[in-house]
Amino acid sequence: MVSFRVSLTALFISLPLALLAGFALSFWRFPGHWIVVTLNNTLLAIPTVVIGLILVLLLSRSGPFGDLRLLFTQPAMIIGQILICFPLLVAMLHAAYQGVSRHAWETARSLGCSRLYTLWLITLEVRFAVLAAVVMAFGRIVAEVGCAMMVGGNIAGYTRTITTSIALETTKGEYVQGIALGIVLLTLALVLNVIVGVSRGRSIQSVTQ
Amino acid sequence: MSHLLEAWKLEQQFDGKRLWQIEQLTWRQGESIHLVGVNGSGKTTLMKVLSGLIQPTHGKLLLDNRQLKVGTCCYLHQHPYMFDKRVVDNLRLVAIKGVSRQAREERIKEALSWAGLEHKAHQQARTLSGGERQRLAMARAWLLRPAFWLLDEPAANLDTDAVEQLVALIRSLQEQGAGILLSSHQTTALSAICEQRWVLSNGQLLHY
Numbered sequence: 034m035v036s037f038r039v040s041l042t043a044l045f046i047s048l049p050l051a052l053l054a055g056f057a058l059s060f061w062r063f064p065g066h067w068i069v070v071t072l073n074n075t076l077l078a079i080p081t082v083v084i085g086l087i088l089v090l091l092l093s094r095s096g097p098f099g100d101l102r103l104l105f106t107q108p109a110m111i112i113g114q115i116l117i118c119f120p121l122l123v124a125m126l127h128a129a130y131q132g133v134s135r136h137a138w139e140t141a142r143s144l145g146c147s148r149l150y151t152l153w154l155i156t157l158e159v160r161f162a163v164l165a166a167v168v169m170a171f172g173r174i175v176a177e178v179g180c181a182m183m184v185g186g187n188i189a190g191y192t193r194t195i196t197t198s199i200a201l202e203t204t205k206g207e208y209v210q211g212i213a214l215g216i217v218l219l220t221l222a223l224v225l226n227v228i229v230g231v232s233r234g235r236s237i238q239s240v241t242q
Numbered sequence: 243m244s245h246l247l248e249a250w251k252l253e254q255q256f257d258g259k260r261l262w263q264i265e266q267l268t269w270r271q272g273e274s275i276h277l278v279g280v281n282g283s284g285k286t287t288l289m290k291v292l293s294g295l296i297q298p299t300h301g302k303l304l305l306d307n308r309q310l311k312v313g314t315c316c317y318l319h320q321h322p323y324m325f326d327k328r329v330v331d332n333l334r335l336v337a338i339k340g341v342s343r344q345a346r347e348e349r350i351k352e353a354l355s356w357a358g359l360e361h362k363a364h365q366q367a368r369t370l371s372g373g374e375r376q377r378l379a380m381a382r383a384w385l386l387r388p389a390f391w392l393l394d395e396p397a398a399n400l401d402t403d404a405v406e407q408l409v410a411l412i413r414s415l416q417e418q419g420a421g422i423l424l425s426s427h428q429t430t431a432l433s434a435i436c437e438q439r440w441v442l443s444n445g446q447l448l449h450y
Contacts, residue, residue: 137323140325142295142313143316143318144313144336145337146336157325
């Protein structure tokens with residue numbers, strides 16, 4: 034399943050970097066901090082088709098990265114989806130980490146924990162917010178069509194995702210097929226969210242016991 | 243071996259404004275000091291600096307003639323942070339180095355017993371009372387056997403029984419030879435257990 038393979042890969046690559054970025058923005062005050070936050074929040078509004086356009090310019094034969102021959106491949110789609118979900122993850126994780134007292138950092142460091150282990154402990158403190166951010170980011174990239182169409186090229190069996198299929202079927206006038214594919218996408222998203230919901234429920238249960 | 247914490251020309255500034263300046267400071271392991279100062283005098287900042295959590299704006303801070311590293315001197319917050327875990331798991335997160343898993347679990351059991359929290363081991367740490375939270379915070383730090391303890395207003399908002407239990411733990415630390423620095427903005431039941439007094443006033447540290 035191209036849609037899920039591409040989106041999950043993009044998510045798994047983005048998440049660790051976004052965790053670090055969100056954490057740094059919350060716990061580290063540096064000159065230009067607000068500029069970084071403002072720029073990141075602005076990127077949330079960027080249309081996916083614009084990201085697709087920029088990537089096409091960069092990856093096309095005449096572009097600076099043309100030699101990599103990535104255009105119309107799954108890695109190009111993954112890069113596009115990383116660019117789409119990264120700002121969203123950073124914004125949500127920044128907000129999540131801001132909810133954690135600075136005392137958590139000081140306590141763990143005072144107890145001899147390394148910086149990386151402290152980051153892990155604090156991430157566990159906001160695990161449900163991290164989960165929500167992941168679900169939201171996944172929803173955004175699995176449902177996007179503009180970038181996938183432009184950098185993937187909608188090649189059957191290789192870069193054709195459910196959303197680009199829907200777009201294709203619609204242009205052919207095959208509305209029923211398009212709706213059926215939409216239902217498939219929603220059902221798969223529902224299954225994924227049920228899995229996340231059940232694991233979250235179990236986690237809450239273990240906390241309250 | 244008795245450890246020694248020394249500082250020279252320590253200065254802390256916030257937004258370019260000087261909070262305090264300390265010409266010289268010596269704290270030997272085994273000494274118990276009561277740090278007094280009005281609210282906003284910079285007691286908490288001084289304690290965090292002495293624990294290595296905050297870098298001073300200026301000055302030198304050495305533990306046994308070596309650069310002080312965070313985690314060597316244990317700082318405990320006025321309102322201890324409890325991780326969203328069970329009591330025993332709050333103890334398990336402490337980075338005890340160079341001990342086997344079994345020895346580590348033994349030490350955790352010991353710490354629970356020392357703090358009188360054995361019966362609360364599997365309870366969520368955030369459901370503990372104020373006094374129990376203080377004791378759990380002390381038990382966490384105790385696992386590392388630090389030579390110096392910095393207790394920031396540990397008795398604030400605690401009832402008499404909880405203060406008595408806290409005093410017992412601090413006395414036990416004194417018997418074990420630890421250096422204690424505890425702060426408060428007024429004289430409390432804890433003042434009596436300290437033989438020295440530091441007063442932070444108008445940006446200066448006075449020794450008594």
